Amino acid sequence: MNRLSFAPTFALLLAVLGVGTPARAQDVLIRGAKVHTMTASGTLDHADVLVRGDRIVAVGNGLAAAGATVIEANGRPLTPGLFGGITGLGISEIEQESATVDRSALVGSGASGPGFVPRPEFDVTPSFNADAVAIGVNRAEGITFAMIAPSASGTLFAGQGAVARLDGSSNPFIAASRTQFLDLGSSATEGVGFSRGAQFMVLEQATREALPGKPLQAGDVRLLTPTGREVFARYLAGGRIAFAVDRAADIRQVLEFSAQHGVKPVIVGGAQAPQVADLLARAKVPVVLEPLLDLPGTFDQLGATLANASRLQRAGVPILFTHFSAGTNQAHKVRQGAGVAVANGLPWDAALAALTTTPADVFGLGAAAGRIMPGSPADLVLWSGDPLEVTSYAEHVWIGGKAQSMRSRQTELRDRYRPTGVVAKPRSP
């Protein structure tokens, strides 16, 4: 048999065996867990969760399923998979090596270079690499979904991102989650005139170009490309725009702009958001915040405290957590941030909601997502202890009903260099 004839034969064999078509995940029964349902049912102390295919089909007591893989939780906590925040997972391997980073459309030209054109049409999703080491590391820490976002690299328009489920598939993006990212404030004035006024001037012009009914005349100075106009128009007509902004005055501007143009805004950062909490709550505008921020990294962040999360939550502002300071590879640190927010006044359930239900709702993942109820996607984490506690860790992670590998490049290194004579603690069954 030569190579030429082998290939089709092999392909036929695969087809006969059914290999290559998505195998149905085996049913899973998780028994006796402390189930944080994130629904009106609250927390169930010794409950069972049955997973069939990629969905949760039952939550209750005394569940049984023939042929299911049974996991005895022994009272350990079960939560929906956690949100990893606004990240560069899959589009950034090593942040200081530009050859491994695909986060912006500015590489090479620079935001302030001559002929710089804002590119709202830039989309990070085609760059996504499901094999990035950081994805495996974060997934084993219980992070099952994250917003994969572009970086504005110091200018106004960053481009488009979307939420990915970190299940290792090559197209893990959820269409409804697509979001346009804009950076405002003191750290994003390069390339747009070095002032906030210039940021809003450019934003207004881009909006005017994109809005229907305002056709451009020949000879008009144009800011956006034709594709850019088309893409930006979609986000103006009821689309979602995430504004990275901290200063209270800038947040007010964002709210006005959004109301005027029918945009669904999401505030990312929002260090001074508690000062305008009533406005945010009234407009139901969510804030994605770093719960560990309590120092003014910039003047825009003056006044931020560890109580920001609890102040916003009390005012009725939907909150989501992200982790900024240590970078994308440590997205999982959002869990610690959530715990710190609890230590500073946020109710525990609200902290877990900021990592589960709220991101699912804000990014349009579906009414059952981020929850444990019949019909929910079976994205689940079984924890060694309190899921917000720093001494706890994920013991089992499922995405779409499939048990995920708990191994990563880090566990390979851990095991290779384990001190002589030390025997690993077996994973609880």
Place this chain on the structure above:
Amino acid sequence: MSLQQLGGAALVLFVLAAQAASEPYPSTYQRPASAPVLIRNATVLDGTGRRLDGADVLIRDGRIVAVGTALPQGEATAIDAQGRWVTPGLIDVHSHLGVYASPGINATQDGNEATDPVTAGVWAEHSVWPQDPGFATALAGGVTTMQVLPGSANLIGGRGVTLRNVPATTYQAMKFPGAPQGLKMACGENPKRVYGERKQAPSTRMGNVAGYRQAFADAEDYQHQWQKYEAELAAFDKKKGKDRDPAERPTPPKRDLRLETLVAAMQGQVQVHVHCYRADEMAVMLDLAQEFHFKIAAFHHGVEAYKIADRLAQEGVCGALWADWWGFKLEAYDGIWENLAYVDAPQNGCAIVHSDSDEGIQRLNQEAAKAMARGNRAGLSIPPERAIRWVTSNPAKALGIADRVGTLEPGKIADVVVWNRDPFSVYAQPDLIYIDGALAFDRSHPPGTPRSDFLLGQPGAAR
């Protein structure tokens, strides 16, 4: 080393000691007056590796007087610590508070004198802005002592300073009396990137090593010049009467602040702290230290320290590490959660949790908790009374102040944290913090806790 050389070394030691006695930029720190305090019925992690349940801690005149059960109250104020935990004040060996202050704007970038790869003559303390709001937030996390270091842009970045975490208008009033200075050196990517981008040496790792070696070779030469001068001066001083012509009095060599620092390192008068990520590069630095007769106190960052844990322990070099930072550059790619636990594991292993971050310094206890939990999962057996050493006595050792702080042994300076619960928890917070026996922080009375001048009258200032 010949006898003559030994004599010369002793002389230089004498000269440097004399310089130290005059101590330029001296500490003006004063221990505040304080009444005796008896902390009662706490779970005490004393920093030596011991845990005492239901124990009392007696503090008087700024010192730990006793740790034990049912201590007599005497005239001390009693604090009921039932259900609470007591530890030594936390110590961070790697901070840039004050030199990279908040807000992080152009005006506050004072941590890297990145104009020459060897700036051993600069002292981080001369960049410290005491109004950095980060000092107060670090205190709220239980940090009572820290070393502020220059950054890692340079091969040899300059001297670090050890500070008491007390509010002050001058850094001298924070300076830990009698603590040795540190010397900051850096391996790997940072120096070669900073200077390589300018088409200047070093642009490679071999350029880095040649840079350290030339600097220390110059320092040896400088040391010999001073030894020669000391010998000539001694001979001159021996002469009597008419034999002694004042015109023949030897003149000292011109002081070179850069080389003076390196000589101090070779004399063991400053603690050498080396920013280094990779195991192989740490091994090169250990050889460098041998070549030029200095001792490395600690490798900082050391994300691959676990690969050479046994050697670090044998050579008595600490690893000042993060719990979970990794992968932001290639030399950090092999970071693992178990690094601290593996470095701690060998006999004489010296693991330290360090921050290098104004956020991380606020929760060194949580970083230790993460590392402890992952170490235990990997099969080690690390109780809290062992892991607390990573943020107390081990950093004190690396800073050369272990005889004064880092444990709750009688006679030690009374830097004490009363936690609301087991500090190895994300929910733990200091309730009370004593520095030198004086109450420095009280969570129940926020207006009494330190607050930078910079934050007064700013938005959101009410708290």
